[in-house]
Amino acid sequence: MSEVRPVPLNLRNSRILPIRFEYYEPTSLDEALELLDKLGEEAKVLAGGTDLIVKMKMRALEPKHLINLKRIPNLNYIVSDSESIRIGALTTWSDLEKSDIVKNELPALYDAVKAMGSLQIRNMATLGGNICNASPAADSAPPLLVYDAKVKVVSKQGVRVIPLTEFFLGPGVTALRSNEVLTEVVIDKHNVSVGSAFVKISRVATDLAIASAAVMIKLKDGILEDVKIALGSVAPTPVRAKSLEAALVGRPAKLEEVKQYLNLLEKDIKPIDDVRGTAWYRREVSKVLVYDAFLKALNRLGGCSL
């Protein structure tokens, strides 16, 4: 009868943090990196806390040390120059929402911001936190993936710049080493097009995605010169739909074209059944989401090829 495993509900207490841990509030990045270097695997980094604190209350994570980054100045910014857009890791979703740079230059990310959580969550949650939490459903991931974003990670040993496509390794697992902090998201403007969009389907309006998709396209004479497609909640990590992208590059920018190749998505995604939706539904609806995101992206380019 050992097959029936006990449910750990007595360990959960969402009113308090039902575990013991040491708490740190470094006031500089160097101090934080020093701490991380010393404490290693047993430490967790706290930003907005909208994922981490929940996991601690649920006892899914029991870090011995908690390092709050929010006292570190100068990690909350959105800047744009001729080459790139750089976003500080502690930038909250509300900051993203209020940014004209995000709204005008990164429309897919802006769509994701508008679709994410409640006002309370947006006020607390940070972009860096959303990426490092590495949920397959992270709303920021598909837009950043289609913009070929890179993340800057820093440790006492130095700086690494990792393409986001190589950052997500599994649910909650990233390329981040235990002594590193993600400090910045960098988007090369050459990889950005206003012809980009994000769409998501969820059970109710304020919810995690059952599935999500972002599309970015560049056109030349009505031909798809560049296509980037990424999906969320349909694989162990947010994923790029490379098979479909490859098939679409060089094709006419017409919805009917897109439709023909949508089945290629099945090669790129590995959905599962969970409490939010079934694998079957995710597989089916992914195609619709890509189609809808494509339509929205095309419209943002003026709908010229419809």
Add this chain to the structure above:
Amino acid sequence: MTAWSFLGSKTLRKDSLAKVSGALKFTNDLEVPGMLIGRIFRSPYAFADVKRINKERAERLGAVVITPDDVPQKLYNPRLVSVHEVTFKDHQVLTKRPRFVGDPIAAVAASSEELAQRALELLEVEFENIRKPILDPFEAMSPDAPPIHERIMKGDKWVEVKNNVGAELTYSEGDVDEAFKKADVVIERFFKTGRRYHMQLEPKAVLCVPHTDGSITIYTTTQTIHNTRILVSQIFDLPESKVNVVKVPIGGSFGSSIQTNVIVPIAVALCLKARKPVKIALTREEDMYDHVGFSMHFRIKAGATKEGFLIGGEFENIIDIGAHQVQPYPLLGTSLGWFVSLYKWRNIRYVGRAVYTNKVPGCAIRGYGAPEVTWAVETIVDELAEELKIDPLEFRLRNYVGKGDIFWGQGPTVRSVIKSDGVPELLKEGSELIGWSSRGRPEDKKGRFRRGIGVGRGFHTSGAGGPISGEVIDYSGAVLKVNEDGSIDYITALQDHGGGTLDAHVKIIAEALGVPPELINVVWSDTSTTPYDVCTHASRGTYVGGAAALKAAEIVKQKIFEYAVRVLGRVVNPEALKIRYDRELKQAVIYVEGNPDLKITLKELATIAWQRNWGTIAAVVTHRATSAPPSFTVWFVEVEVDTYTGKVRPVRVVAGADIGTVINKDLAEGQLHGGFAMGWGMAVAEDTPYNPTTGELLCRGFITDYKIVTAQDMPKVEDFKVLFAETYEPTGPFGAKGLGEAASNPVAAAVANAIANAIGVRFYELPITPDKILKALKERGEWFE
């Protein structure tokens, strides 16, 4: 229409400022010196027995610990609403035989939440006979299924539980088999509803304070302070005079605290052992392991003649009650009551079974089975009408139970005759507003986004009163006293869930006495100072509680007139006097019609009575309603189905309500808006599935994965029309009826019928999620590729 002084007008709710400013104290906000915090050790297994509990380590931490050996060994039912003989008892304060993940086994109390949590984790509980959970009621009823409870108590008698059926009710009228033979159309369908969680804003809490004389005071989340007192008194053998339950503001309920919450006796046991005040406040995830609603499995067979008249209805009702009975027996009766009181079946056969499973116990959820039964019946009625090629509205009008008909919504023992009925008016006006005649046929609708219009018609009773004392207890009481300055204190045990019930009472009193609402104080009372009231449930707050308040006001009025005669010397007798609100003086004036010089304000009169030692004008009443009239609601809903994703969106809503005289129009509209949101969630989103191996809720009690709809999912306010029928209920206070549950009951039905009108598919299992819709469309060969 009568010109009222106060009824129907907009007034500031008495609790509104405290609520919006955050000043209002709910149970979990209360703190008393020396208070301990309690935590409950819950079973990690769905179906097991406790072998041994070691509490040493927890006690060494300084915690007070109770196990099943420390509490009264009594079976109880947390809900006292039925008479004793049909009250089914299987609950224990703490159990050695846990029957669902979350069943309370032990409890600790310590000086802080953190310490209590640590103590909880130091409890060592060993289990044996760990079995796989039974999560399906049909599996539970199979002969080889292990018994979840071997025997339980019914009243004072032990009864064996057979096939895990906890309670059963059968009924028949006429000859159904013969009727189906005669019928021109017979349809049989199987339905299954979701098992929803109430998601009331306030998770349950309790604070128990001991006193030196052995008495205790309880502050808790409850819809019924008196039944809480009675139950605690019964479990702990304390005289009721030693148990005082205080009414505390409640943060919504929807039936979740219709019973005495099981945390109450646990807190009492901790408090009696610790001899200190103990507070237990459930976290949200614990709250979801404390209660959910019932899920229901129906088989309905219905027959009609080609002339468009129903002639037979057969109804089988299997209720998945979970691991313990929160008195589902009356639900077996009301389910039948909703069924027979929706339409004239003429021949009826019913069997209802309340079946145990290893799930979170089900308790009443807004509508007490009516939303579920109404959804199924309104689906079948639509289908019959389609089959007979009769307009569904016309079919309903021909067959519904209305004015002059015998009505027994609350079950076979609660019968009365319908005296007010706004159904024809609401069907007509609603259908015109929504554009019923141009709703089109699903087969003609094309394209990705398809719209459909559906109707759902239903009702709820106003309480569970009746001329004869049946199996259900239903009476209320009120105390009203005129203060020395003419202002009024109103004292009632009746709880206001947040819908503004007590504001309705205030308006009724104001209307009767001409005293403005701002001069009427609603006293936060307790069981020691109020006459018995059964519970704020069954949409009875306004109709029954309001009638009690009116009864008290009428007595007070007579006494006012007797005093006024003494002052207004020339008046022959009290009958010659009248009372009204004077808009200029902003107070009540007692006067003689046609004699403008003969008058006195209530303020002056009350002061004279005080100064001259005449005594206080007051009344204590108890009130049993001899009727439980239906409040009819008619919903028209337009939806839009995205045939690519299966998502459904509400486009337009017309909510029609026949509640007699409307006492608080804006609050009544609010009930209908809220009722729609709740019904919409039931129709398209809400359920609590389980892990089949562990018996754990898949959402684990977290609202991250139990989603309810929010304002963002609702239609625009301008697309939501509310209609009130021009009716007057002669048995109600100033012609009023109830609303709370009627406001939601037919919503899921209307939504399901609208989806059918949009895409031509009927769904027999709730919730109608996007994947079900997409699957159905794909099976029909429709797919966007």
